[in-house]
Amino acid sequence: MKHFNEAAFDPAASAQQILLTAILAALGAIVAIPLAIPQSASAQTAFTLPAPPFEVPMLPSPSGGWTVMVGIGGESTPDFVGSKNSKFVPIPIFSIRRAGSIDQFRGPRDSASIALLDVGNFRAGPAFKYVSSRKSDKYAELTGLGDVKAAYELGGFVEYYPVDWLRLRSELRQGLGGHTGAVADVSADVIVPLIQRLTISAGPRFTWKSTKATAPYFGVDAVQAAASGLPMYDARGGAHSVGFGSQISYRINPQWEVHAYVEYEKLLGDAADSPLVKLRGSSNQTTVGLGASYSFDFRIR
């Protein structure tokens, strides 16, 4: 590996270069950058589209380079929160962005979010999560408990990078639909690039839920108790789960990328003590996922 050394600047070339050398020398160690030779690169534009016949007011012109990512993934996840059985869910991968836009680190549990505030190491903005409905006729353990409608959780997120390899993230969301409670997620991820193409990350997670976010999924009222054979249970809010997650991503080449992740969650409090979990499920919740994606560029004139 080569070392890019301030002493290597030619001090005799000109007065201007002497000035630069002096400035860079004063910067000390930061300029002493060890370098490697990255792979060779060449243009990979797949095709060019003609310019659109019109443009939308206020929005920038679409002319230029774009990157499309398509792929497929899947995850093995508990049938429902608290279940001891798992199901496999296919996950399509698709994104389109301006060529050169950077893929920010993203955890598998992160909600969909947009960073409206971005000052480099601190980002914040709105967040949204969809929680699918729970149908009692789909799983025997839920017989008699009734359905819980799909929930839409709206809120915000903040994330902070004290250093480039450590992300602290928190989300606070309010449910609509299936539950009307509040949910808070807190996580930390240590992000270690082993080489340029291979990154691993891991860290702890913690979730808090209000009573209104907990009761629809873990409470058992008198009617449900009679229909399900489970004892009545008044599920209250509080610490919901603690866990640990890890993911690995490898960019095989500029086009292909593969990734895998595992998320473990231990239900706590009233969620863990619910008869649905204690008698018919498990407080240990594990999700394992993997995926592969292919990226290509195109241009719009």
Add this chain to the structure above:
Amino acid sequence: MRRIVILWLGLAVASVALGAAAAFETRATRLQAIRTVGIVSAIGEEMSLTQAGLTGLSNTGQTASISAWGLDELIVQQATRLLSGRFRVQAVSYRRAAFAAVRDSAVAPVNLLRSDPFKELVRSDVAPQGLDAYIVITRARSKLGNGRNVEGVGLAQYRTLLADYGLIHALYEVRVVDGKSFDVIEKRAAAPLDNTGTMRLAGPSGPVDETFDGPASSERLRAAIADLITRSLPVTLGDMHLIEGQ
């Protein structure tokens, strides 16, 4: 009832399409009406030195003056050459530091809602006034790694557990400012020259290799930055339909 809803929907779609077509006409017409332009460039006074990836807790960005490299003069020269085929390019004077000092707000919606900061600067700082349009070239910003922003001209290092990677960058954006109303007719950030590197920046960048080591590396660095600008400027101006596409 359903027919009425469909008719209203069709009318709404047609209105949006016609409105959008009218907007395109306005932008295209405004570009076509331009005969004389002046070029303002303010990206090349400072070079940033940035580390990302596995960095220390006290890691902060550094800058070094590179005003002696004459990058802005190079940009004006290159842009003049490229645009002369279509426009009459006139030399203009301006306070470079004033243009270089403008920064986007960290709150994205503010940038969408507020008036473009260069609008007023072109009105008050550029002479002569009265040209049809002014081409303003200033620094652009990109993420490097997860928690670092880099902008303008710079040298960056991405540190991993097993290897370190260096790259140079010249991130800039181009605005076409109307010479009468000072509205920004078009704005575009220079795109990457290729999209094949695994370490990406949202603008022209290139790898640093061992040729930057040894004697006269400063001159090689300057030449490499100049090469990024020289190669990306025609593409960017082409994307903006200011010259024939590359």
